[in-house]
Amino acid sequence: MRVDEPLSLTALARAGFTELSAVRARLAEFEELGGLAASSALALFRRVADPDAALERLLSLARRAPEQVGAHREDPARAARLARVVGASEGLWEFLMRHPAELSALDARVRSLPGADELRADLLESVGADPKASAPIAELTDEEGWSAFRRRYRRRLLQIASFDLDQADPVAGLDAVAASLSDLAGAAVEASLAVARAGTIGRGPGKYPLEQVEATGLAVIGMGKAGARELNYVSDVDVIFVSEGSVDIATRLAVLTMRGTDAPAIEPSLWQLDANLRPEGKDGVLVRSLESHIAYYDRWAKTWEFQALLKARPLAGDLELGRRYSAALSPQVWKSAERDGFVDSVQRMRERVIEHIIPEEVDWELKLGPGGLRDIEFTVQLLQLVHGHVDASVRQSATLPALASLVAGGYVGRDAGAEFADDYRTLRLLEHRVQLSRLRRTHLMPKDEDAQRVLARATGLAGTAAELVERWADIKRRVRGLHERLFYRPLLSAVAALPTEDVLMGERALSPEQAQARLAAIGFRDPRGALAHIGALTEGVSRAATIQRNLLPVMLQWFADGADPDYGLLTFRRLSDQLGDHHWFLRMLRDSSGAAQRLTRLLSGSRFVGELLGSLPESVAWLDSDDDLRPRPRATLEDERDAVLGRHEDADSVAGAMIWARRRGVLRLAIGGILGVTTIDEVSRGLSDITDVFLQCLLAAIRREQSATEPDGFEFAIIAMGRFGGRELGFGSDADVMYVFRTPETTPAASRAGLHIAAELKRLSDDPRLPFDLDLDLRPEGRNGPVARSFEAYAAYYARWSLTWEAQALLRGRGAAGDAALIADFERLADRTRYPASIGPTEVREVRRIKARVESERLPQGADPARHLKLGRGSLSDVEWYVQLIQLQNAARLPALRTTSTLGALQAAVDAGLVDDADAERLRAAWVFASRARSAMTLWTAKTSDVLPLDRVQLDGVARLMGYPRRSASRLEEEYLAVTRRARAVFERGFYGTAS
Template structure:
């Protein structure tokens, strides 16, 4: 939202402001020869600003009257009218403490510095010279400076007395690490916040004092106690910051300071859900910052789980329920932080996504709430409209919180109950009066609470409120099987065809080793999920089939019950799961093998709307940028997760009818190309790091002078759901020249190893499977040839040694990823090879002979590959791909035509997919348009049937009575071309 508007002061506040101006003038007049700008010289605008600020903030007036010179100096040096530079606060405090010699004096200077800066910050906030971000940043940097510099000052005094604490194992000096939690950690401190701190030190040992040494634990406990006293103790100068140490391990009952090892052990063994929530915002605010970063990295696995952790919703819901009970008990409904639709609910919405997805999506590992909201929008976790309302509502509440605290520098989020403070709050929020303010507040709290309930809702409450059947009726069947006759009757009435089989399947699951070995929490989650599953299964047209397909998934994730929570917490995701399982056993099997795919079911719009090619490439590139360059294992897993997720989205869209066949192949091909591009870049970077850059023939370093060429389905942009990749690798380096790295190898070795590494990245089996099966047999000389060829060797082979069938394959070959210069050169070679004149009689004979061999070895034997008289009977089979009149016949005719006529019609080589080559044949008048359309429609019909069969996990075979007209027409055109 924009800054609250400055409005005219209402009469009561205007009177207060004038009185404050008069009182300050009297106090400032007693200063005598003050070096600051005299009050008498203040311009009217500054006097009006002072009156406005003091009318709204009794705190500023009190500090101004108590120390008028301080305010005059702030006004005189321009601090009230400008933003501070980064680290400026730290520099000012460092200069102030430079000659400080006594601990008591340290506390006094810290307090006076804090009061001075607090006046400046409140002034700029009320005058709308600083927005919310600047105010929070200044407050957080103020706390950081006080903590860090006080810690350093006290450390040096203790070290002078007891010696330097040394690590027992490392022998290195040890320093305290101060973690800031909550709003301080996030850099979002409010005007009168306490500061939540945790103290730690790297390792045990003792100090090296000459007279007396201390155990490191005792040394740092003393340091921590003194630091708390320097900040928290109330003296005649007031208090710098209220310090809260209750977020440390074991809370108030635990040691004040812990070693890193003790911290890691505690969070690993005893860390609770609310501590994960708190640790999201942890930041090093004082002491040894490098060691602090190591500590946070050590604790990262506790905060961000590597899997989708939907149990976070349960934890946050429980926390919110406790907060609401406390709000009701203490009558705090008017608390803008803890009440319904308050600040905490916005924080919970953001943090639930962080806890669930943050382990896999590092872009969510942020402390700032507004940055997290922007990520949730950018990554598609929440719709833009929802994020906009959460952001604006949060900012309004934070401005309200600051207004409440600016009045008296008191930590409160409760709406005032007196007319004066109500007038102040309304004025600071730019509202005409209290009722107008309450109207805006109610609007934003209602919108925030609505979004909160959508994200962290109690599952099933909507269904219950609408009078739908509850899931409890299915609980007896799951728990003990119930009375057999009654249960069977219930199952039949619900739509199951074989109730005994259903009971047996559930009993097998209940008695299986996976369920028997579950821990108590996991079993509770399973017991909550199964009744809900059964209630949703009976909504399907074929509940027996759906249950049969989904139970393997339940068994697969039983020991990882966070996935059960995902489905329990998201009824929409469960319904989408069951619909997809009903439509495709292939999808059911994929999700059972890779439960991480359940994440894709959460967002219906994303599930049925795969991204376009450019978006796909950008998404994968951004995903890999979040992973350290040297973490090959995580990079390989990320590539596999990406492929699995997007392949599921394409399959779901195909089933839903939102993606036609040709687009399905487009998307699957784009997906393969995006993955190949990143695999090449990863492999190249790894090789260059180890061996340096290879050289070109002219001696210059190669810059990704490598090309991956796709043949077959990937070359023809016709990939299916389970297609492998036919690839050929080409380079343009000098095979003899050595690389320029620390471990040089010759160019031939470099490119061979590069090719091997690419194949390994694609084919290696990891917990998430392999990316693709890769077939390299179409390279020059096949399996007997080099894995990677130079462009010159590739040209020579194609011109002098390649067989006709290899030139047929070249028709569908195209550059997929790699060097654009090399891709253009490959296209020239391809055009030259394919575009040369051929003896048509010889060509027809060789193409026909190759096709005959394929039919004999791969076609349906009982029908002589579809050529026998009985080939069209229902009792026999038709192989969509290999039998006569099928897919390969059409492909061979297209390839024959390209080889036969491209020397006269080079435009036939422009494309590599069959449909567009057929278009070219029609446009050139080489085939009648009617026959081209017939071949295209037959080709698409066959491929659509093959896709459907693949999603049903069935081979590409149908009854012999299917597609009779198409097959006869294809066979007729085959004969007319003279290929028989």
């Protein structure tokens, strides 16, 4: 044969051949055996999955049946259909080798797939049965009957495969192919049952009189993919048998029907009819009456059995009996989610599936592995079962229609639903092509690169093996991520646990009076107002209203679990109004692993957070990730400071931007602290860092504006004092500060510049939403002293007139903002005052006297000393004064005590043997408890208070923020009084008994 250009090696390679040295000879032989001319035949293989295998198989067919293959010579389209089928399926090629006459099935292009009735009639006709009566009229042995309908089944399978392989977009066409495969399987079961009936009639063992067999009803219920009409090319067909009449005859029919599809016969088996989903599984009887099925599911069925029934439908046999079965059991399916632990059991079942995969196969599983088909199916089924007991629209048997209804109902986001559907179809296509190859049941992606290349061509999903594997890996990651978000979100367990009236309350199924009574019963103090909020959130037909109707029943329960559900619901409504146009908000609450529950906890437990969220609603997005709730590193805050200074020229604009930045930072810390993401130490440091950077930015902006009027060499610094200086701020803490300036020569202009900065700091830091109090009372001479002093004036004052309490106040002084050189010099100046070489008895007595005076004079009139968190017995001031006295006495000789942190100094005192471990632990416990309670009161009321409330509702709200369970007001009170009593005993023994 002349080798012309179309048969060049390049052309052969472009057609997809890899065994190039042998192709020309095979094409020549194909032509000689009656096939197409070699040059024309090459075009057949460009759309073939495995051109080399297709050519070899065509040759075998041509040798086996030259006339039938030769009939394709004048019809290239028919030849192309044959090449595509045998190139994609060794199993169908083997069928054609056994039955060359079946090549006629490919004579015409399959433009549409046959319906269930057509397939049923065709397969019944193959065994000589009347489609209307399903009774055989031909005299066939069991094996003859089995072989007859198996051959007809495979002929129809050949046509379905031809249609499938001919599609321009096989992913989009997968639904129709799966439905047709399911209908074909149902027809095969019907034909097998017809053969079984014929084999049961007569005399002898296993035979029964005709009238008894005809009087026995047997319904074959399709389960799993067969029931959902989403079957693969090769799958076990899961069934349940339901009888009416003689159970013995029905059992005989069932046994023979099962043999019909997989027992040895002339024509090989199709697949197994698997009845293991029946009641009691393998240990249960094969056939039960309808009444027996109902009784079993009423009393003994496990959760997984109801999940299995989700896809049940009459498949073959007595369809009317099958419909009665479905009608009787469907209500139980949709009530199964109300069982205790239902969601957890379904989730655990999915995990067990993965655990039981052979380790070497986990990464290659298309169906069972992580990111596989089961992830999508279990997710959809769980969502259906949870929501389907009140929403009939999601009661679908097939995965993709069910997913579409879940999207329409607002239970799954549209984007997530579209991704899930497309990925499901793509994974199913891969599974189909792998099974079609050898007509064997498998769900494994091939590991061999050549097999992957063939699969890529068979699916049209990629051009190379590597591209296919990469696309599959992307799908797995995407599917697993969506599965984990939807399958494990806490809303599912909460919805499943709700009483029906609570689920319906969001949809206003109850009367207003009933709904108000229910709201009052679960803890709302203003049920009428709550009902109005619910109505405003759920009214209308918008998608947002639909999602709210799904969210609210559960969120109402979570709000009710909080200390102030009414405020929580009100604030949620306001947030929803603000974020109504942002699709991410409701999508996050619905799909996140815990954002909705976190939000209800915050809004019903903290007015501080609720009010801040009102000005920063977009911050709700942080609830989806713990990383977003952790304090921003100091360096990140400083970068933001520098960016603000770079973007804004005037000080007012800088202040506006930094006020928003401070709100965001404080809100992040408040949310993280309440939710337990952030520790109390991290909160204290974070608040201190935010305050530092806030003041640094304002100071820089002010000085930039007044630079032209500042005296030459002017320096300015802000000295942090008190808890701010110790980096131990809590929510609601003032920022205690002192201002210091320095110039080469002290002049009135320098004083004016310093006072101007102080005034501007106060003006620019004002924030009505999140107050910022700059407290200068710890400066020399207190409120009577100048607001800002020169460095020299500070040095003179501390050298000549400083009182002991002022040296004590300096123990927590540190530079927070301003010129570094001035800060360093001031801190050295402070060290000389606060760390004296020695402190005499007179100074010690003065410290003790002032402490006693503070307790008697500064405590608010009528306040209970036992309940005051700052000045009360055993509270913050007791611990701080005791530690500061130790520092005054010992820091000069013990450098470790030279820290502005109270707890840091206390630990240094323990390490130095100045305080024993037990006493230090009592002091530390009291200080931390009081600090937490003080912050909790601010978070609860959005107001600053230092007195533990007497009101039980208020005290319970504080307790909840501190991690106590509901109704723990008395417990909080008792524990606070006990911990401060122990600390007071240590304080009195140590503070007043310390030798000078």
